[in-house]
Amino acid sequence: MSMLRFKPGMVVDQIEPLFLSCSEEDHTFDGPSRRMALDILQARNKTYQLQLFSGVEHGLALRGNMDDAYERYVKEQSLRGIVQWFDFWKWEIGNGRATAILLARKGAKVALVDYNVGWAQETKNLIDLDGGQSVVIQADTVETFGTVHILVNIVGFGGAMGDVTKLDLDAWDRDFKINVTSMVMMSRHVVPEVRKNGRGAIVNMSSVSGLLGGNPSLLYPTTKGAIIQMTRAMAAQHGPENIRVNCVCPGMVFTPMVRGRGMTDEMRQARINQNLLKQEGTGWDVGYAILFLCSKEAKWITGLIMPVDGGTTAGKADRPALKPDTLAEQVKGIPNKG
Numbered sequence: 001m002s003m004l005r006f007k008p009g010m011v012v013d014q015i016e017p018l019f020l021s022c023s024e025e026d027h028t029f030d031g032p033s034r035r036m037a038l039d040i041l042q043a044r045n046k047t048y049q050l051q052l053f054s055g056v057e058h059g060l061a062l063r064g065n066m067d068d069a070y071e072r073y074v075k076e077q078s079l080r081g082i083v084q085w086f087d088f089w090k091w092e093i094g095n096g097r098a099t100a101i102l103l104a105r106k107g108a109k110v111a112l113v114d115y116n117v118g119w120a121q122e123t124k125n126l127i128d129l130d131g132g133q134s135v136v137i138q139a140d141t142v143e144t145f146g147t148v149h150i151l152v153n154i155v156g157f158g159g160a161m162g163d164v165t166k167l168d169l170d171a172w173d174r175d176f177k178i179n180v181t182s183m184v185m186m187s188r189h190v191v192p193e194v195r196k197n198g199r200g201a202i203v204n205m206s207s208v209s210g211l212l213g214g215n216p217s218l219l220y221p222t223t224k225g226a227i228i229q230m231t232r233a234m235a236a237q238h239g240p241e242n243i244r245v246n247c248v249c250p251g252m253v254f255t256p257m258v259r260g261r262g263m264t265d266e267m268r269q270a271r272i273n274q275n276l277l278k279q280e281g282t283g284w285d286v287g288y289a290i291l292f293l294c295s296k297e298a299k300w301i302t303g304l305i306m307p308v309d310g311g312t313t314a315g316k317a318d319r320p321a322l323k324p325d326t327l328a329e330q331v332k333g334i335p336n337k338g
């Protein structure tokens with residue numbers, strides 16, 4: 001979240017009315033929520049009028065005549081929208097859903113292809129709320145939007161557990177198909193369409209588990225490692241056609257799928273502790289990375305394996321420091337400090 005830099009009395013240009021009532025008497029939202037509202041409004045490039053009152057932290061001035069039915073209606077609708085956004089931001093969000101919303105916000109027409117149509121429908125509702133365009137698809141995407149420029153291969157799951165001596169080989173085959181072959185199949189159908197446009201971007205979803213050892217599973221890190229090499233191979237094969245293929249490797253993000261697998265507070269904290277920032281990542285962090293890789297600003301980037309992990313793969317900060325080495329100090333006479 002960005003820090004607020006508004007000064008008391010500062011008024012931001014207002015084009016369309018957006019009312020938030022947070023005066024002393026009418027604290028619709030608590031302080032952190034009001035700050036979050038401003039962050040959301042700024043992130044969405046919404047114009048709004050803001051005034052800070054002395055004695056009220058981040059108060060937002062309600063501008064408008066509440067006796068006027070229209071102005072009151074706009075206020076109520078604005079509040080409802082913001083409340084929905086609060087709910088939305090408060091809860092965990094899947095990497096796919098966050099990515100779809102961010103792409104739609106940038107004007108992409110998003111085809112939401114998901115095994116769980118109900119979840120995809122909910123993503124569509126959130127995109128609708130944002131004024132974006134999307135469709136829940138079980139059939140042919142090209143038929144609906146005419147063409148495809150971007151493919152984000154997100155589907156993936158923990159799958160079969162157990163080591164080589166224990167795991168069920170049928171489950172292994174099934175899960176390899178879900179995590180890896182599904183990306184090949186999607187790309188197989190999309191690449192010929194993208195070719196017609198002379199440009200395109202594919203992003204494959206791997207994981208830090210594809211980069212590092214130590215995952216308790218065998219299936220998951222193996223499939224995620226395969227996706228990394230698949231990305232590099234695809235980037236080489238399709239680079240000459242101006243189709244960029246990149247890969248993101250999220251660290252441990254709290255998503256509905258993760259929560260659904262039984263997550264205690266201790267486990268959640270242990271996952272957070274693995275990264276250098278000691279902060280929990282979200283689907284939004286992953287989504288913004290994918291958004292960038294799909295954008296024209298990334299037009300010279302292909303074959304990149306991008307960790308989005310709060311520094312998890314950069315190293316650990318828990319190594320005990322040794323005493324300073326004194327040789328250079330003695331020879332040069334410059335004291336070691338720290």
Ligand SMILES: NC(=O)c1ccc[n+]([C@@H]2O[C@H](COP(=O)([O-])OP(=O)(O)OC[C@H]3O[C@@H](n4cnc5c(N)ncnc54)[C@H](O)[C@@H]3O)[C@@H](O)[C@H]2O)c1
Nearest residue numbers: 094095114115116154155156207250251252253255256257
């Ligand atoms: N959550 C993490 O910590 C984390 C970390 C690294 C990588 N990832 C990767 O991110 C991707 C999304 O995971 P998430 O945690 O955001 O999950 P999520 O909460 O978004 O749920 C997964 C989604 O995939 C859909 N899905 C599952 N199997 C499918 C299938 N066979 N066909 C079509 N749709 C299917 C589900 O319906 C659901 O909508 C996965 O590839 C996962 O491996 C997640």
